[in-house]
Amino acid sequence: MTIKTELMALNIGPHHPSTHGVFRMRVTLDGEVVKDIEPVFGYLYRGLEKLAEGRTYTQNIPLTDRLDYVSSMSCNYGYCLAVEKLASIQVPERANYIRIIVCELQRMINHMIAVGFFINDLGAFGTPIMYMWRERDKLLDLFEMLCGQRFLYNYIRIGGVSHDIPPEFIPAVNKFLDDYIGYHKEMEALLKENEILKARTIGTGVISADRAINTSMSGPCLRATGVDWDLRRDKSYSIYDRFKFDVIIGENGDNYDRYRVRMGELIESHSIVRQALEQLEDLQPGPVRTETPNLLRPPKGDVYVATEAPKGELGFYIVSNGSIAPYRWHVRSPDFINLTALREMVIGGMIADLIATFGSIDICLASVDR
Amino acid sequence: MITTPQEIITRMPASVWQPFDDPLDSGWAVDNFWAHWGLFSVGIIGFVLLVVMGFIWFERRFISPMQLRIGPNRCGPFGLLQPVADAVKVMLKEDIVPNLADKVVHFIAPIAIFVPVLLMFAVIPVHEGVGLIPDLNVGILFVIAVGSIETIAVFMAGWGSNNKYSILGAMRSVAMMVSYEMPMAFAVVAVVLVTGTLSLQGIVQAQTIPFALLLPMAFILYFIGALAELQRTPFDLLEAESEIIAGYHIEYSGMKFAMFYLGEYGGAIIQSALITTLFLAGWKGPFLPPFLWFMIKLFAVFGMIVWIRATWPRVRIDQLMSFAWKYMLPLSIVNLLIVALEVIWFEGDAVTWWLVPINIVICGALLTGWATFFKLRGGPQVES
């Protein structure tokens, strides 16, 4: 005997507490079970890629700040690397170290927010996110010390960084790194082995390694499926080959693995910053920026540079026609591509899993919609 | 309306109102039936409103250090007036009724959710013999019965709002309340078996040992059930803010929303009061006046609930249901059986210290033993 039921269409978003911005999912529900979802993008579309075509290469750096505002430094970095490759600009050694330090600190910020909000989406009201928020705030203080900005830094410039680090920065970072391990353990003690968290995350939002590669996923989401792939190691750019770090991988590609991968990467980033600081100590003071003309005119041609941003492979494709502005400026934003896998991760699950899985992908709508 | 007025008068203890050295020149409430009802009706409403404000303030102040915050600290000393400010704010808000809502149902739902909460207070004793009808001889049944009305009220709110989120929340809530009432009721029956009375007054008086020690299993089961009944973390998925936003009261604003808020916190008071009465020896306690003991225990229980809220994530609806039916219900029946055997063994006088260690061991063994058979993890067990 079967009872005839009707599917229900439910709009989640664009105004919804856990869509992390203005994202909309048209969900088809059978009771509580998700039968189908249709993501609707574009509520935060600002036309950055078109805007960039009317601005000089240097003026475009602030636009990259506004790509993924949770990890602005990494976006700055990816863009500057691309332009440097296009115009064949050498970067001073010291600037390289500073860039690595800020980018890894930025990765920590991003993962803190990702994990905090993910657990918030699971329903742990406030506490985990505040634990993470506290550490993030200390990092923002460090960035403020560095470049006077807490959020949209515009610090990494073409040919280096905007200015050298202030003398009190390194002790402050060291102090943060010393303290951080204890706070990290505190966070792990709070929820790592919590049965409800495990029950909610293990086995939900699963995507296989094959499918993850086919959908071109990258970053922690890809590594959680067991694919051992990290651009920092496998296509080493800048000076990442000088540091020893592990690539954290998961097994099943479920929500729990994504959470664990991010928690592991926090520690790895911590260790990279430590190493970078040590190597920076040995370095003589020197310039932090190669002099480049304000109206940079890279030679004709195109370039694609991919970096391992916190959310995955952040690629910049720039076409130059020899003028002061890029002819074409395209961003391969990792969270947009990761988000395309959402549909097959959630079908057959429940609404609660949908929200959790969506949180675990870690997207920033500004970067998705651009 | 449950017992006749004459009966109530004759059953009144000689001194109805003497928590603090009899400030009220005792007796007038005894002689006058209507004065007693009037006093306690007004008293209960005032008590509920005051304690709700106290609870709101307490929750916010208590949870904020756990979350590395300070909490409300601007209105009055220690932010004590914050709930008042919130109340004023919420009363001044516009009352919005959705166009396609079932307006009558939408209107009645907030009332239907708050009135049962007030009704339940009628039987809670806050002092020996003090309460509206504290020794109603079906007291605990009355509380459970009136509490079950809230299911309908939640459903009315969810349906009447004509909103998909609210209907989802209402569906979840009805499913949950119906299933968690069973283990809760069984836990209460264990208490009733030991005490041999349904009257809350009698249950308190029977507790020479707090039943949290004597019947730890019933206490734990009831506490979990109370969390579910209160829609508190980890069972707050009916109003899961990150999923279905506010669940059944998503379409309410202004004073109607305040009624839901009152009902929610009033429910928190009543469940804390019931746990206090059933398992923590109610108003009993050394040195301090009974009413103060009652309040201390009330806030302690609520503090525990808040602590859990600050720590845990929430479960999913299928896990919630399987937890109720596959874990709590069997355990509560087994617990009932054990308690019944003990009552027979001790020939009706099971309130002895002998049983405390035995019961704690049995409770631990059963909880962990059954947990090995019960699996919460894994994806949803639904066919696609």
Added chain:
Amino acid sequence: MEQLGTGESVAFWIFAVLGVTAAIGVVAVKNLFRAALLLVFCFFTVAGIYGSLSADFMAVAQVLVYMGAISVLIIFAVMLTRDLRHGNPFNRGWAWALVICAALMGLLVFVFIDTSWPTIEATQVEAVNQVGKDEATTSAIAESIFDKDFGFLLPFEIAAAMILAAVIGAIALVRDK
């Protein structure tokens, strides 16, 4: 009804009028969901009448069983119907229905009036009140059901077993093969 005091009579009449109104509403209201809610209210007034008759256990059991459980069942059943808001139509057979219902009503009233109901004397009421002041109704009901000599223990257990069988049967029916 002279045994009842004025308070009880007033309460009785309030509940009676409300209950009958609600019952009429159940069949008259077009919106099925509201009809279900009116039915729930009707259950509540019945509980109130039990209360006014000093049958406290019955009143509480009525609220617990009917308002807490049965009504949820009814509302869930109502949710499964289509066209909820106008689904309680008057059709063309209403005149016949009225006649049959009136006849049934008349029959019931006749039976009620004609039966010689066993009543207990006022003195007996006093005696009961004197003896079991604390647990009067609850323990009296328990005695009459579970008493060893003239209780209904076996029927009670059989009823429980039947309900269990019904539950298992229902599960077996709707289970996936």
